[in-house]
Each structure stands twice: as structure tokens, then as C-alpha cells.
Amino acid sequence: MTLVAAIFIVLGLFFFTGGSIGILRFPDFFSRLHPAGKLDSMGLLMTLAGMALYTARDLSLPAILTALKILLIVVFVFITSPTATHAILDAGVRAGLGPWTAPKKKGTR
């Protein structure tokens, strides 16, 4: 059980790392929101699932209740995080931000 939990947490951290790299490396607002919104949700699901498994490893009632509370956090984040991303993106569109296009290479027109 502990091993499975550890694997989950490490996988979650992998997603978080990918999200951070994506936020830093992507060229513009909209493409940066993509890793910020998606990979954070996935990383959170993985890490919190790992923590829930670790908490509930001895299968006593209080431990399982704590694990359920952790999973409840996941539910709330899965409702609110995409909404927040949607709202930010909507604000970007309304502010008149255009999508990024690849810069033209030198010498070509």
C-alpha cells in the first residue's frame, strides 16, 4: 500500500514538474494556461490519491474518513480549477489578446 502511494505521489510530482516547465517555456498566454490548468489538476489528483492511500493504509475507520476528506479536496479542485482557467482565458479573449503565431524566419517573407 505504501509503495503504491509513493508511486502515485511521484507520478503527481512528475505532472507538476511538467506543468511548471510548460508555464515557463510556452510562448504566450493561452498556451501557458494549458499546462497551468491541466497538469496541475492531474498532479493534484495523483498526489492527493497517493496521500489518501497512505493515510488509509491501516484500514481503520478514522483513517478511511480522513482519506475520504482528502478525496473531497480533489472533487472541489476538479470543479474549481477548470472554472478558474476558463475565467482567466475568457478575460484574455475579452481583453483582445490574439493567439500566438510562429515568428517568421529571417530571409523569408
Add this chain to the structure above:
Amino acid sequence: MRALGLATVFCFGAILFYISFDFPGWGDENSPASQHVSPYYIEHTMDDTSVPNIVTAILADYRGYDTLFETAVIFSAGLACFFLLRIPERQAPPARFYRHLATGITFRIEKGGRLPEDTDEFERIDSVWVPYDVIIGMTCRLVVPFIQLFALYVIAHGHHSPGGGFQGGVIFGAAIILFAISNNLRRTLKRMSEKTSALLGSLGVLIYAGTGILCMVLGAGFLNYSALASLLGVDPVSARSHGILIVEIGVGIAVTAVMVWIYYNLSSAGRQDEGL
């Protein structure tokens, strides 16, 4: 000049670093801070106040004066925002725009015209109006009650776990601000007007100070909750626990109201006619 400034900064930084070596080690039980009051709190809190969370007991009971004036500081922050930002005379715009919801036609109503203010068929459109967003509105409607419930839990559960009036009040205020963001300022003002928030803010401080004065009236020191025992019908030790709860509720009300009040003034630059 710049080099001189840098040299000064480095000098004082080095002195600070040097002094920091004289500090006692982290958690050193021989340091002055852990010698006198801390052991007393750790050993006697449960017997004195029957509150398991020592931090809450210190904050609202042993050092109640400190927290009383912290609450007053928060209230005066709200007052300061009000005095700095609020524009009292409301200059009515030359014309207002209303959209008929069923047909999507927008009307321009000149000053002096009859405004369809109290009907559900029209929606006022101002400079920050955005089309009604189903996703955001629905999510906020779903989440706001849970946030408010959680805030009440944090206030009420400050005796046993991290939490208390300040944290719970901020969470409750955040729920109302979330409602204001997802709808608009006018609809929020209709539910909780500026007057309500100002009155609630002062009511919170009044509950706190009033509890203290009630203790004085009953013959003990200011904010000595054990005097409330006869009033609440419990022994003096649990009376201190209940007194902490009363005071925390006051703090929660004050913080909630002041957060919302500051938001009203900041989001509309003090005009409070249009805004998020």
C-alpha cells in the same frame, strides 16, 4: 552615491548576520522565551480554560487585549478604505443601458426616464458588463455555500484545531466576494448593502469589547471570562472556553464585514454604482 548606498546596505546586513549568531537555537529550552511564560501556558491551558488548542487560548483569553485591538485595527482598515476611496455624491450617468433578456434588445434610457429597475425582464448594462457566463455562475453558485459552511466550521472549531475568528471571517468574506465577482456589484449590494457591512463590522468589535465590559460589570477584570460563569450557567473554567467562542464570533463578524466593505470600495474605485 549608489556605491555608498550599497556599502551601507552590506554593512548593516553583515551586522545583522553577525548578531543573529547570538540568538538561541531553534527550540532551545534554555532560551529566555521558553523559560517563563511558555511552560506556564503549555502546562496550565487545559486546566485554566479547557481549550485543547493552546494557540487559541493564548490569542483570545490570556492575551485578549492584543486580539481586541487587532480586531479594532482591521475595522479601522475598513474605515480608512472608506474615507480614502468612497465618493459620496453619486453622479448619475447621462444615460443608462438596459438589455431586455428575452429578446436581447438593448435600450438606452436618458436621464429622467423611467428605469426598469425592479423587474426581472431587464438587465442593466454598464462599462464592466460581460455576457452571463453559465460555467462561472454555476460553479460559484455550487461552491459558495460550501465555502460559507467551511468558514463557520473554522470559526466554531478554533478550540480544537487551527482556525478561529480571523481565518473563518476571511473565508466567509471570500465567499461573498466570490459571489460579487461571479455576479456583479449591484446584485451583491442588494443582498449585503454597504450600510450592513459597516454596521456588522462595528458590531463585531462591539461584541468583543462588550464581552469584556460584561465581565467587568459582573465583578471581574476586563475580558476575564470566568465571570461569565453565573450568566452561562457553567463552571468558571468552561466559562472561559465559552467566552473565547463568543469573542471569536465577534472577530469573525468584524473580519467578514470589513473584507466585503473593502472589496466594495476597491472594486468600484469608491463609486459603488458599477463594478464587478
